[in-house]
Amino acid sequence: MNTDTKSDGVRAHVREVVLAAVRGLVLALAMLPVAVLCFTLTLVSVALIPLGLGIVTTPAVLGGVREFADTRRRLAAEWCGIPIRSSYRPLPEGANPWTRTVLMLGDPATWRDMRWLLADMTAGFVTALLPAVLLFYPFEGFAVAAGLWRVVSADGHPYWYGFVPVSDQPTALGAAATAAVLLFAAYHLAPRLLTAHFRLTRAVLGGDQGELVERVRVLTETRRDAVDTSAAELRRIERDLHDGAQARLVAMGMDLGTIEMLVERDPARAKQLLAQARRNSAEALEELRDLVRGIHPPVLAERGLGDAVRALALRLPLPTEVAVELPGRADAPVESAAYFAVSEVLTNAVKHSGADRIWADLHHTDGMLRITVTDDGKGGAAVGAGSGLAGVERRLGTFDGVLAVSSPAGGPTMVTMEIPCALS
Template sequence: MSDGHKAGESATRNEVTAMREAFKDRWLQVGWAGILALGGAAGIILMVFCVASFVSTVGAGLGPLLIPPVMAGVRGLTQFYREAAGRRLGANVVSPYLPRPDLASARSWPARQVRLTGWIVTDRATWRDLVWLPLNFVVGVPLAALSPLFVLYGAYGVLLPVTYPLIDQQVGAGDPHLLFLTVSDMPRAFLAVPLGLLVAGLGLWIAPPLLRAHARFTAALLGPTRGQLERRLARVTESRSEAVDSSAADLRRIERDLHDGVQVRLLALGMNLTAIQRLIREDPEAAEALLLETKESSGKALNELRDLVRGIHPPVLADRGLADAVRALAMDLPLRAETDIELPGRAPASVEAAVYFAVSEALTNVIKHAVASRVEARIRYERGVLRAEITDDGIGGADPSAGSGLRGVERRLSAFDGIVVVSSPRGGPTMVVLEVPCVLS
């Protein structure tokens, strides 16, 4: 067989594979549209619960008990739609909610519930979610449901040759219809097959544009407002300036460490080697003693270089990821340290480095100031956010504004739109929470 025939067969197989994949993708989009339509119907049920919870606040004062779990369901549903819209539009639809308040400092469960309810009720994004629920049912559900309904209606027509005899045997059953076609006998039932295929094909064809329209509708109602975007832009501008200053400070520190540490030792090594070269014939014993001293100095210089490299980017972080790097940190602590880390993948290298050094700084603060006997590091990835919690049983009283450590952590994470929350009442315990939005590989 000639090369031309082989190339032609290969191109044909590629075309068939591409068509098969495209057909499969259309069916997946129709299925996804059906899920979005069902979610819109579930939103109406949630809206009923929301109304009941807010009414109960006025009538029986049960708002702090009912509003948080109900709104957690609403926010879970809206976040699902944001993520779906982001995948369809190829751009992340950012959650517009205010940062979660510090609940650890509340003295009792009722106080925590009241604070949580206040955070929910005073957030404008909460009320936008509640407006979105009925609007999605009126606008979003038809957009999502139209394609699956066309496909189901077409499948009904394709199956009429099988189902018509069963319908015909039922007493009092009327003749089935498919669009303009009334099926009153088997020949007409077979005529419904190509008409059903046409309707189902139309449903497959309209699925992508309707899903894009649904995504734009969702992003417009559930995405951040113009004011929120402007505030975010201001924070990004400020954090970028702080990140540049922090990077410059890190470079100066590295330069100082090299100049005052390793460079001095290397100069001393050079001078010792020159002296050894001179003494090796005149006084071999003095040369041997100086050689041993030089060997010891070279080991110290190597250790200083390793410490410097570890301070820039630890090898374990690059090789094995954030989870193992934090576990290695915990193993070196001079107190009881526990880790609870579950990460389904790896964050971008820059995010991993920022979170690693932030956790390292928090653990260092525990050693220096907390007078603690136990510390726990917990890291999770949920809903597009990498979250780390460092908790100790020390004396508490940590104040981010009183020192440069936690302030440096804030600057480091702000470059990635991250936040730091510290809860440290007098007498302890102290909890430092770090959150960085990112995507895991």
């Protein structure tokens, strides 16, 4: 059993080596001409700006460079799991060529792309090609060792394999030994060299500044969303107070004024109005309690997120199982955001999924609060404009949280929410 496992591991690694060599060869041979073309066209287009022609061509050329760079970013993530952020400044829609040219040339990411093209044509080309050289070049050495040198050196001149001059059988064996060393190096280094290529790409194309720009953009969007959400929540509270408790309190005040006038002339009518005022006060108090509970449920403040979600599940019309593994409590804003996010997801599941059962799981691992809500409904849920899930995504984004939805047609639907936080 152990031998079979080792054999499977060796075969998997060999496949990884071959895949790294083929991918590196594609990068070196197919994308090098594209890099040279992009760099040359950019220089020519920028040089033609004083003549006016470059104003028209530069946005298109730089747009092509950005697409080429984004392709490399995508390959880095797919092939080696190395994320490289794209941090270009947004361009206004409908801008004229002159404005687009000025904005694109003023974007630091444009000049970072140019530096990357230079690096990709030199050191990047070498690191991409090396895996293929280490894997495929040894086969020539083995062919030389098998006697091919006798044909290619028939004129009396030695056949050079790397740094080994092959002119007889002993030197041919030396070529074979060199090939074996290269093949051994390929087995151990080919995937690492491809990873080194993409790390070089990230070092030049990504950069801390790019990540900082992306971070600022995300924070700006989440802050705007948070402000919009807070304003909408304040309007809801104001509307609920105006239409509910305030109206009942006004009616109660009017009843008390009427009672004051009737208490001596018509005591029976005054008693009826007193009973009505008491009912109005009780209803107003209940509405105020519901309003406060909607702002911050008491069970959430007193017993934490786990018990609050359990209490929420008990009020649902569908059977709901809740599993909680939280060794402590998060900060109050995080708990509140998570609670209302779960509430929205559960409400959507009840209203739209057609499910018979719902499962909710809450746990905290590796500094991340993870919440998963699953239903056995018809599926088809998606995050989009006007969707309740879009609001959940904005709510989580305020705390650097993320939302993932898996909802194929026919179900089931799984909504996963993650918020980075520490528990007390």
